Amino acid sequence: MRRALFICSRNRLRSPTAETVFADWPEVETDSAGLAPDAEVPLSTEQLEWADLVFVMERRQRQLLMRRFPATMRGKRLVCLDIPDDYEYLQPELVCLLERKVGPFLRLELP
Numbered sequence: 001m002r003r004a005l006f007i008c009s010r011n012r013l014r015s016p017t018a019e020t021v022f023a024d025w026p027e028v029e030t031d032s033a034g035l036a037p038d039a040e041v042p043l044s045t046e047q048l049e050w051a052d053l054v055f056v057m058e059r060r061q062r063q064l065l066m067r068r069f070p071a072t073m074r075g076k077r078l079v080c081l082d083i084p085d086d087y088e089y090l091q092p093e094l095v096c097l098l099e100r101k102v103g104p105f106l107r108l109e110l111p
Contacts, residue, residue, distance in 0.1 A: 002106055005051035006032040007061060011040040013089050014057045018098050020090065028106050035064050048072045053105055057083045079105060 006018035011034030019032035031050065033043035048054065048069055054076050056062045062080045066073055081101045087094035 001027050001029060003029045003050055003052045004055065004106060005047055006055045007043060007065065008034055008057040009036045009061065010034045010038060013087060014083060014085065014094065017090050017094050018055065018102065021095055021098055022102065022106060025106060035061055045069065045072050054078045055102060056080050
């Protein structure tokens with residue numbers, strides 16, 4: 001079972017879309033959170049500890065994540081998707097982009 005955590009800034013559009021898109025994939029559990037103080041679901045240490053794979057949407061989020069949670073991120077697989085904040089929730093173009101960029105990571109065999 002893969003546990004994928006999707007992170008964006010405010011957890012309103014991109015990361016909730018990713019959580020929804022991959023929630024029905026076999027052998028995949030999903031969660032999402034945001035790094036901004038006003039995020040719908042602010043990122044917690046518990047979420048990071050739970051995750052096998054951590055996906056951020058932008059490089060600046062990767063930097064912030066590593067600054068705020070250095071010990072928790074040690075040894076975690078972190079992937080930056082380089083998806084700008086230009087999409088609405090479940091927008092078809094965003095769904096296609098996520099499937100193309102995230103899909104290969106979720107299809108890999110577990111170590």
